[in-house]
Amino acid sequence: MKDHDTADATLDPVLAPVLAAIDDQLDAATDRLLDLLRIPSISTDPAYKSDCDRAADWLVADLTALGFDARKHATPGHPMVVARSGGTDGPNILFYGHYDVQPVDPLHLWDRDPFDPAVEETAKGRVIRGRGASDDKGQLMTFLEACRAWKAIHGALPANITIFCEGEEESGSPSLIPFLQDNADLLRADIALICDTGLYGDDTPAIITQLRGLLGEEVTIHGPDKDLHSGMYGGLAVNPARVLARVIASLHDDTGRITVPGFYDGVPELSNELAAAWDDLKFDESAFLGAVGLRLPAGEQGRRPLEMIWSRPTCEVNGMTAGYTGDGFKTVLPAEARAKISFRLVGTQDPHAIRESFRAMVRDMIPADCRVEFHGHGASAAGQMTTTHPAFDQARRALSDEWPNAAAYVGCGGSIPIAAYFKQYLNMDAMLIGFGKDDDQIHSPNEKYDLSSFHKGTRSWARILHAMTR
Incomplete structure (x- = not known):
């Protein structure tokens, strides 16, 4: 892992103090995340409707404290939160995350109350344990904490930033498309950033270019x-x-x-170029399956393992x-x-x-x-992102500066419809960057988010914002 203190000393004087502030405020940032994780915002269960509303209120209050014009927008389901900064000459950036979480069943398989989150010591390091820690509250808060550090050091953000938080992602987003259609002018930006994905391995940051x-x-x-x-x-x-x-x-x-x-x-069939690039990632299917108690690949015969989980x-x-x-x-x-x-x-x-x-x-x-x-x-439908927008290369280089390995363009087996919706309804490209790990156990008992993912994810967004606005 890179030595932050040594590496940061050589950085641009605008970025270096922001990264230092992120390091100094990690404990306070973690406490804020734990506070949000305590709210059982399960969108699929009507019994938790008031808790979803409470999570939206929490975000409005936090974003308002950060200087955003933050508001809760009612929908036929759970509310949307939209917060705008404005006031700079930089690019217009939309950041998307979701505050709702999956149900916790079966509860007896949890080692602790899923809504009594805590930082735990494990054999692999410190983790934040609780429902929503990785999907998606921890990921969402990495961006908010990066904005907090920018404001603390420079008094303003380096771009015109809109934060868009949904409360129905885990229940099919029934209110999303009508909201996008009705609020296109409010949400449209130069590019969208989505933090609901993961690293490739433990030390390789990834930018998702296709979603199922x-x-x-x-x-x-x-x-x-x-x-x-x-x-x-x-x-x-x-x-x-x-x-x-x-x-x-x-x-x-x-x-x-x-x-x-x-x-x-x-x-479509996998192109030779993409097949070669994915082969270079040296995916270990035995380790991937072994981590969940399996050993034999299933699915379509005659297909590469990464092909089966990313493009089939x-x-x-x-x-x-x-x-x-x-x-x-x-x-x-x-x-x-x-x-x-x-x-x-x-x-x-x-x-x-x-x-x-x-x-x-x-x-x-x-x-x-x-x-x-x-x-x-x-x-x-599936989503396919083009990488011609300059933000992709700027983000790839910024991520490579933060993590031990260079950033890679990869596919994703999951489904994040918002990326395709941004293109369809707002004519806006989306860049998907996240810091989760394969063993985060999202949607499963004992969900966690590595503290290093939370910390380095926040630093990564600060670097990306700097790279996009120089």
Whole structure:
């Protein structure tokens, strides 16, 4: 790791004191993050609606204290927070993050209360433990803390900065597109910055250039009008759980390819140039899988591991329920069976066309004595970022100055629809930079964010702002 004190002494006199302030205020910055993490802003559960509102209020107060004109905007769901600095001759920059978090279930697998966050000592160093530490409150606060240091040292920010915080990212962003359409003039900037991604390995910063899209479908198969005794009815009455199992088993062939008709329309092959660049990253699939208790690659046969998680589409079952699932045993035929299925999309795949094709395929498999019900959970296309905007090279060089290894342009297996929406609705390029790690356990019990990620992430944004405004 680079010696900050030694390296910073040779920096531009504008940047050096900002980095020093970030170092000096790390404890106070961490306390602010812990305060935000204590708010259980779970957007998917209506029981936490007031907590989402409270998280938005927390951000408005903090951004106001930083000198932003910060306001909470009501939506049909959870509020948006927009804060503007203004008043400089620098470029116009929009920063996006989200304050909502995933549910914490199963709670018994957490080693501490997920909303009683703390800094913990681990074998790999100090970490910030708690729901939202990495996704996305910790990442969001790296940028705010960089702005705080700039204001403390120079009295003003180096650019016209707008902060845009969403409260529904983890629940499909149902209010996002209407808000973008209604507030385009408020949000439009020269470029957008998004901090909701991660490093490549522990010491290589990454700028995401492509993201997979996401389509979510919930399928419920209804059979008898109540649960039935399996001795009295088994063999004669249809079992919705068995029907659902047959549907799920049919979604992939023996080579791992997805069987939904027309699914691969718009899926590009990996270019030789990109394949070579990704091969140079020396991805270790054995270590990647071994870290989560696995050892054998699955999925499409004949594909590179990075290709499968960055540039190939997927179909995955995220959850299934049917019949009695409590302790002990209850011999019933369930009245219904339910599954949540997600598709990660690439290239120009059309999520709406795939939804209709999937539903038609399932309907064709439903026996006459059953009926099927569908509930959609979002539909966003894949995102492809161009790197021709000068901010990309400026950020790449700034990140390389902060981290042990040079920054890399990489893909991302996850879905961050906001990047494509910024291009579609605001005609604005987005640059995705984050400091999470593969072992942060986002969406899982015991989520954490390395304190070094929080610290160096804040320093990285200060460097990027300096590079973009010189």
